[in-house]
Amino acid sequence: MPKVLIYSSQFCGYCRAAKNLLRAKGLDYVEIDVGLDPARRHEMVERAGGLRTVPQIFIHGRHVGGYDELAALEREGKLNDWLADALKTYAAGASGSEAFAGADER
Known part of the structure; x- marks a missing residue:
């Protein structure tokens, strides 16, 4: 599964909309709240x-x-292409650590 990271803040409507779109596509994500x-x-x-x-x-x-x-x-129908590219990279043996460089899953 592609690793998705979203930097957000608590009262951000666009953040909420982005998370809803990701969930609607069945994607898990790591969220980092930068608000405080x-x-x-x-x-x-x-x-x-x-x-x-x-x-x-x-x-x-x-x-x-x-x-x-x-x-x-x-x-534009391009998000699935991005996700497919990420899956190919991941399947090819990339560690995926660059996806979360500096980010911990809190």
Whole structure:
């Protein structure tokens, strides 16, 4: 299963929408709440190329972007391709550790 990581905050409607979309596709994800954790927010900003808004979503280490980008991938029928690519990488023996670099599953 592709590893999905979502940086979020508690009262973020876009975060909630992204998690709903992921659940609707039957995907599990690891969520990191950056709302009250400056170190985690800094980690997110670094991994997301300077983007500071939540959510920031990664599929098997590949940066998707926020909810708008995730929803666009789904609308265009490209999200399944991203997931399939992640599965191929995972099946080919990639450790997958890059998907959660610096992230623990709390």
